[in-house]
Amino acid sequence: CRVLKADEGKVSVEFEVDERMTNHFGTLHGGCSATMVDVITTGALAASPRGVPGVSVDLHMTYLAAAKLGDTVQLDAEVIRAGRSMAFTRASLYRKPDMALLATGLHTKVFPVQASVWKQREGEHPLDPLAPSSPSLSSDVNPLFYERMMRFAQMDKQEATFSGRVWNARLTNVEQCKLSAEFVVDQQKIELFGGTLHGGCSTTMVDFLTCAALIAATGRPAVSVNLNTTYLAPAPLGTRVRIHAEVVKHGRSLAYTKADLIRVEDGVPIASAKHTLAFNERVVVREQ
Known part of the structure; x- marks a missing residue:
């Protein structure tokens, strides 16, 4: 992503749709859109006076149009309201240059009493891969x-x-x-x-x-x-x-x-x- 604008509680970015972001139809994957909304609204929340990312409670996505491989997409995210325990954010994705609305997202987050940034311990290998069947x-x-x-x-x-x-x-x-x-x-x-x-x-x-x-x-x-x-x-x-x-x-x-x-x-x-x-x-x- 390229950051276009970052203000208090607001972030705008843009990116090109490449093959890593597509679905079986060759368009922007709905899961990718949701992930981008999750990440960028969290960034907007971190850029607010509260300054912490919070934990997701609910993410609601509505899909309106497709973005094809090679399209440039702009994502605007903002914090609607942030209180002591919860924050409400929203985001919109647009296809450039015509700025057609592709998708919207509403993302609710909660601020836990205790939260810490996770760090993997050196030499830690907790994974138990599933056997094929x-x-x-x-x-x-x-x-x-x-x-x-x-x-x-x-x-x-x-x-x-x-x-x-x-x-x-x-x-x-x-x-x-x-x-x-x-x-x-x-x-x-x-x-x-x-x-x-x-x-x-x-x-x-x-x-x-x-x-x-x-x-x-x-x-x-x-x-x-x-x-x-x-x-x-x-x-x-x-x-x-x-x-x-x-x-x-x-x-x-x-x-x-x-x-x-x-x-x-x-x-x-x-x-x-x-x-x-x-x-x-x-x-x-x-x-x-």
Whole structure:
């Protein structure tokens, strides 16, 4: 990013959409937009009189238009209000030079009583990678749809998209309208200040798995309209996380999905999300 302006409680940046930021359609990934909103609104909060980043409580994204590979995007973030215990921020993404509105974000943060910047200890290796295995497959899943979903997932594992850069999940179960997967929180998935699972990473995982569940259910890709994530508990480095994604309802033009992230070791909920998507006949998955 290039910083365009930084005032008290306000930050503006711009960036070019490159391949690392794209989805399977060759446009700016919704998870990338959410991550940028998370990071830049946190920067705006750090630039306010309070001067601390806070911890995410809720991140609500609305997607209005696409940014293609090579487009320049401007992101404006500001602190709407900051109190003793909570702060409310917002952000807007625009495509330059016509300044078409691409997405908006509302980001709520809380100031914990005790907070510290995480530092990894020298020689510390807490990660326990998941062994590869085939998911449990329900008999009610359409084999053709399942094959399409697995191709969708395989592109991410080859790091062809934004979600592929953080993706190391193992699918554990596939049903007609449900998916489950597990992953380990590694260095690529943590936020600087607390050493725990980054909110943008959680949202990206939700985006990917709910899309995969929708393809397994319908055989059709779709684009994001709304994505709301509520953060409930931290997941430190090395934590094993399970995601349950489900297609709640789908029609001719819209689909409603939800997902929950859970710490495997104790069953504590980490995050909960709702993801609305739209089918579009012009949407096609780009070739590898």
